[in-house]
């Protein structure tokens with residue numbers, strides 16, 4: 453049986469990776485880490501500011517460096533940004549869970565303040581295009597997909613049961 457170092461959550465912007473990750477980590481008694489938050493702390497500015505000042509390509513290089521460093525450690529639940537698995541390699545020793553919510557559900561959940569934090573969500577039709585483009589990659593990479601269209605308490609046990617059936621350090 454494969455032994456995984458970490459649980460890594462992937463999925464589109466706003467699908468709930470951070471929210472689900474925190475709950476999952478608590479139940480599993482693992483450390484929760486959010487890639488965007490780590491980058492923001494290291495750079496001492498927000499993701500939006502990095503996009504505006506240094507550009508998306510630079511942000512993608514920070515993501516790759518960050519996920520490489522984080523996956524040197526073990527026993528964590530790691531929430532990624534929606535574009536990370538599109539542009540970065542994720543260690544093969546990661547148990548990858550796809551947090552899958554419909555585009556309209558995501559938009560309905562995000563207040564203006566949350567949308568403003570995500571530069572690639574500002575233009576709705578472009579964001580919908582990205583959503584369609586990325587689904588295939590998320591599905592291909594994931595060990596497991598969780599339907600995240602409902603409230604977290606209604607589906608968290610599905611993710612938890614799956615992880616508990618695997619061997620994660």
Ligand SMILES: Nc1ncnc2c1ncn2[C@@H]1O[C@H](COP(=O)(O)OP(=O)(O)O)[C@@H](O)[C@H]1O
Nearest residue numbers: 464465466467468469470471561600602603604
């Ligand atoms: N299953 C859910 N039901 C209702 N609201 C949710 C759910 N998952 C996330 N949210 C809300 O959606 C927003 C985006 O969630 P977040 O966890 O930040 O997504 P991500 O990390 O994937 O970008 C937050 O305001 C969060 O409270």
Ligand SMILES: O=C(O)C1=C[C@@H](OP(=O)(O)O)[C@@H](O)[C@H](O)C1
Nearest residue numbers: 464465466499533534535570571
């Ligand atoms: O999908 C993307 O390309 C992005 C997703 C964001 O993270 P969330 O998925 O947490 O919103 C953040 O990394 C950045 O705005 C780019």
